[in-house]
Amino acid sequence: MHINKASAVVKKKSFLSALLILILSILSLFVLKDIALALILLFVAVALIAVNFLIISRRLFDVLGTRFMLIVVLFVLALFFLLIIVLLNGSGILLEHQSIGDLLFSSAWKPFSNHFGLFAVIIDTLIVTAISMVIAVPISLLTAVYITEYAPTRLRNMIRPFIDVLAGVPSVVFGLCALLVFIPVVRDYIAPFFGVVTSSGFCLFTASLILSIMVFPIIISLCVESFSSIPLALKEASLSVGATKWETVKKVIFRASGPGVLSAIFLGFGRAFGETIAVSMVIGNQELIPRTLFGSGQTLASLIANNYTEVASIPLLASALIFVALILFVVVLIFNICGFLVLRRASKRWKY
Amino acid sequence: MSKSAIQIETRGLNVSFHNSPVLKDINIEIPAKQLTAIIGPSGCGKTTLLKSFNRLLEIQEDVKISGEIIVDGKDIMTSGLNVPDIRKKMGLISQKPYPLPMSIFENVAYGLRIHHGKNPKKVEEGVHHCLQEVGLWNEVKDRLHDPASRLSVGQQQRLCLARAIAVKPEVILCDEPTSALDPIAAQQIERLLLKLKKDFTVILVTHTLRQAKRVADYVIFLYFGMVVEHGLADQVFNDPKSPEMKAYLSGEIS
Amino acid sequence: MLASLAIVIGSLILIVSVIVLNGASSLSLEMLTQTSEGSFYLGSGGGFLNAIVGSLLLALPATAFAFIISVCIAMYLQKEFIPSRFSSFIRICLDIMWGIPSIVYGVFALTIMIALGLHGGSVLFGIFALTLLEIPIITRSVDESIKVVPHGLKESAYSLGSTRFETSLHVVRRQAMPGIVAGILLGFGRGIGDAASILLTVGDSNYFPTSVLDQTAALPTIILNLAGMPEKTVQNKAYAVAFVLLLIVLSISILTRYFTKKSSKYIIK
Ligand SMILES: Nc1ncnc2c1ncn2[C@@H]1O[C@H](COP(=O)(O)OP(=O)(O)OP(=O)(O)O)[C@@H](O)[C@H]1O
Numbered sequence: 001m002h003i004n005k006a007s008a009v010v011k012k013k014s015f016l017s018a019l020l021i022l023i024l025s026i027l028s029l030f031v032l033k034d035i036a037l038a039l040i041l042l043f044v045a046v047a048l049i050a051v052n053f054l055i056i057s058r059r060l061f062d063v064l065g066t067r068f069m070l071i072v073v074l075f076v077l078a079l080f081f082l083l084i085i086v087l088l089n090g091s092g093i094l095l096e097h098q099s100i101g102d103l104l105f106s107s108a109w110k111p112f113s114n115h116f117g118l119f120a121v122i123i124d125t126l127i128v129t130a131i132s133m134v135i136a137v138p139i140s141l142l143t144a145v146y147i148t149e150y151a152p153t154r155l156r157n158m159i160r161p162f163i164d165v166l167a168g169v170p171s172v173v174f175g176l177c178a179l180l181v182f183i184p185v186v187r188d189y190i191a192p193f194f195g196v197v198t199s200s201g202f203c204l205f206t207a208s209l210i211l212s213i214m215v216f217p218i219i220i221s222l223c224v225e226s227f228s229s230i231p232l233a234l235k236e237a238s239l240s241v242g243a244t245k246w247e248t249v250k251k252v253i254f255r256a257s258g259p260g261v262l263s264a265i266f267l268g269f270g271r272a273f274g275e276t277i278a279v280s281m282v283i284g285n286q287e288l289i290p291r292t293l294f295g296s297g298q299t300l301a302s303l304i305a306n307n308y309t310e311v312a313s314i315p316l317l318a319s320a321l322i323f324v325a326l327i328l329f330v331v332v333l334i335f336n337i338c339g340f341l342v343l344r345r346a347s348k349r350w351k352y
Numbered sequence: 353m354s355k356s357a358i359q360i361e362t363r364g365l366n367v368s369f370h371n372s373p374v375l376k377d378i379n380i381e382i383p384a385k386q387l388t389a390i391i392g393p394s395g396c397g398k399t400t401l402l403k404s405f406n407r408l409l410e411i412q413e414d415v416k417i418s419g420e421i422i423v424d425g426k427d428i429m430t431s432g433l434n435v436p437d438i439r440k441k442m443g444l445i446s447q448k449p450y451p452l453p454m455s456i457f458e459n460v461a462y463g464l465r466i467h468h469g470k471n472p473k474k475v476e477e478g479v480h481h482c483l484q485e486v487g488l489w490n491e492v493k494d495r496l497h498d499p500a501s502r503l504s505v506g507q508q509q510r511l512c513l514a515r516a517i518a519v520k521p522e523v524i525l526c527d528e529p530t531s532a533l534d535p536i537a538a539q540q541i542e543r544l545l546l547k548l549k550k551d552f553t554v555i556l557v558t559h560t561l562r563q564a565k566r567v568a569d570y571v572i573f574l575y576f577g578m579v580v581e582h583g584l585a586d587q588v589f590n591d592p593k594s595p596e597m598k599a600y601l602s603g604e605i606s
Numbered sequence: 607m608l609a610s611l612a613i614v615i616g617s618l619i620l621i622v623s624v625i626v627l628n629g630a631s632s633l634s635l636e637m638l639t640q641t642s643e644g645s646f647y648l649g650s651g652g653g654f655l656n657a658i659v660g661s662l663l664l665a666l667p668a669t670a671f672a673f674i675i676s677v678c679i680a681m682y683l684q685k686e687f688i689p690s691r692f693s694s695f696i697r698i699c700l701d702i703m704w705g706i707p708s709i710v711y712g713v714f715a716l717t718i719m720i721a722l723g724l725h726g727g728s729v730l731f732g733i734f735a736l737t738l739l740e741i742p743i744i745t746r747s748v749d750e751s752i753k754v755v756p757h758g759l760k761e762s763a764y765s766l767g768s769t770r771f772e773t774s775l776h777v778v779r780r781q782a783m784p785g786i787v788a789g790i791l792l793g794f795g796r797g798i799g800d801a802a803s804i805l806l807t808v809g810d811s812n813y814f815p816t817s818v819l820d821q822t823a824a825l826p827t828i829i830l831n832l833a834g835m836p837e838k839t840v841q842n843k844a845y846a847v848a849f850v851l852l853l854i855v856l857s858i859s860i861l862t863r864y865f866t867k868k869s870s871k872y873i874i875k
């Protein structure tokens with residue numbers, strides 16, 4: 001129990017020194033007439049007392065800390081709901097001018113005559129996202145299976161960090177590469193191969209291509225994670241009843257990690273759907289539905305990036321862009337809710 | 353029993369997890385400055401009983417606790433009490449040692465600092481004293497600032513003991529402290545506990561009957577969440593009253 | 607399967623090597639040490655030091671804010687603080703925030719900026735958009751690592767008589783350190799490379815910003831601007847900038863590996 005007494009002594013000492021500094025501070029104010037020094041000393045004294053008080057009252061510290069965390073949580077939730085309100089409110093202005101049906105189902109995007117039709121852009125977005133997923137999902141899944149099941153350990157240890165690093169490469173960098181490499185390739189080889197000779201290269205297909213490359217790392221690293229969390233015993237059981245490796249992959253691995261794969265695909269989809277910069281660099285930026293995949297188009301996200309500069313001069317345009325942002329938000333929301341429900345149902349059914 | 357003071361007394365203690373009762377109507381008295389052993393078959397609620405003494409159960413979800421637990425004449429279940437102060441009085445040594453994610457020195461210093469001031473000299477003295485007390489000082493004095501996770505499991509368990517006595521508790525709760533250890537390390541811990549009962553009330557949950565016979569002054573036998581028999585060690589071991597206790601002693605249930 | 611692996615690895619190597627080869631050849635020391643001159647986008651001289659500084663001035667404060675906020679949220683999601691109904695609600699909100707395209711945060715910040723009567727762009731709202739972008743990223747990483755803190759470890763901390771706040775601050779924080787470090791660096795990497803969220807809010811400038819309401823250049827936005835220019839020489843500058851950005855992002859990845867390893871020294875398994 002002597003330690004208890006000792007700490008009391010320590011507290012008393014620092015309390016006394018705080019008092020001393022306080023007196024010094026008053027002295028310096030009235031004798032030296034130095035306000036700055038007095039303030040500094042006062043601050044030190046108050047800090048000492050405050051620290052002491054906090055040490056004495058750990059309970060207070062706990063309460064204050066917990067309150068602070070709660071406030072931060074509420075603050076972020078408030079921001080989140082503010083985001084929703086701002087989006088709804090901002091779109092409201094446009095909806096007074098134009099019906100929602102007209103907005104979604106007319107193709108004419110004419111900001112200068114205050115008419116905003118998003119149909120073409122929505123269709124383009126769907127096409128680009130769908131094609132990019134069609135390219136990315138099978139390739140990523142196979143790669144992930146290869147990495148977890150077939151690759152020798154050394155190769156695996158080399159590939160995984162590489163893919164993680166690439167998940168962090170900024171999208172503008174991908175866009176820049178696409179500009180230099182993919183545009184000419186699509187223009188000179190791929191489009192003519194499909195019989196389109198007039199393509200500029202700035203087209204839906206190029207956008208899908210670059211998007212699929214961008215989502216490779218996301219889908220692969222998530223799938224690898226969920227594949228490698230399958231218990232070894234499960235695989236061995238399958239192999240030991242005479243299944244081939246590929247059958248095991250199909251029957252055991254895809255089934256057991258179904259929810260994980262699904263959520264990886266969802267996340268990849270979300271990334272492709274909302275990607276702005278890389279797409280806006282290569283898609284050609286025309287608000288219309290091209291006749292072939294090799295014509296220019298526009299996605300919802302790239303529409304915002306290409307039109308925001310005019311916001312100051314066309315009042316309704318701001319509202320239109322907010323409406324587009326709202327669509328992006330709602331789609332993400334729906335996807336999250338679907339993902340959540342599917343995962344919950346799936347993880348019940350898929351339990352192994 | 354009448355000679356020594358009572359450290360902990362429970363009255364009608366009930367605990368349930370997710371609405372299934374785990375402890376049912378526990379009424380016991382634990383003498384101060386003695387070694388009390390809690391024995392019983394696996395899953396009968398020994399750990400739960402131990403953790404209810406320092407209100408550790410309530411950091412889990414969906415736990416219902418009712419009844420009174422009286423420590424030093426005061427019911428610790430009263431709402432509005434400062435729970436950390438209650439826990440400070442009861443050091444807990446768990447089944448698997450969990451050193452804090454810090455250096456060996458900091459592990460012991462942590463409790464000293466939060467309860468007994470931060471004076472570096474006093475802290476250093478305190479750490480030295482506690483490590484010496486558990487016989488760890490000579491083994492670790494050259495690597496006090498190494499991560500505690502690098503110690504062997506037996507050393508980790510003794511570090512946990514040092515860490516617990518550093519906060520100066522009144523009671524030391526031990527939950528099968530030797531179950532993860534080899535016989536030699538287990539013996540070390542056992543001897544330590546016997547030494548510590550001079551200054552602390554020691555409550556030991558144990559699975560091995562022989563250990564209980566070796567060290568216990570007082571015994572509580574739990575069976576499916578109920579106290580079937582409790583009393584002085586001699587009496588319980590040599591002259592068991594209940595059929596369950598007899599069966600347990602003869603090794604029929606374990 | 608090997609073919610798909612080859613496609614993935616090949617395309618990713620292609621991207622990196624294109625940037626590295628083109629960027630390294632068009633990068634010069636003066637680009638890194640000078641600010642932009644008059645008509646940088648039309649081929650005049652000067653460098654992009656102002657954009658490097660601008661990017662750091664956006665991403666560093668944003669990461670700092672997001673870090674404080676995220677650690678608080680992730681700590682508060684522990685079951686000692688709130689019942690799991692609330693924590694799973696907050697987690698769902700954060701998941702949604704994680705999935706929101708960064709351009710939406712840009713629109714959000716821009717709308718608030720216009721509502722406050724500011725035009726043209728400012729560092730402050732760039733930081734705001736980036737903070738929002740980084741919060742769910744850092745929180746997720748910290749939350750994941752807090753979730754796996756062993757229950758027994760927390761119990762030992764509590765049975766020493768620590769308060770909830772002390773347990774979080776001293777014990778859980780240390781045990782979750784690798785996740786915290788990884789989260790910060792992940793957030794920073796994402797923040798410094800993201801163009802969409804700041805495109806709408808920071809504007810452009812040839813100088814260092816002197817107040818939080820100034821416009822500023824940033825690496826990702828000037829890449830976008832440069833790449834849109836018709837002349838080849840100007841476009842080449844975009845590769846130089848992209849090369850610098852890529853170097854920053856790659857070194858962050860390496861730092862992450864190094865620091866997570868270092869910070870897991872004291873971890874209890
Ligand atoms: N967190 C929990 N949630 C739900 N049930 C629990 C929890 N902890 C313990 N139980 C249940 O309470 C009962 C008693 O558990 P307890 O850990 O107290 O047993 P024990 O006597 O310590 O067993 P052992 O000797 O194996 O350590 C068990 O049936 C267990 O399943």
Ligand SMILES: [Mg+2]
Pocket residue numbers: 398399400447527
């Ligand atoms: Mg137990």
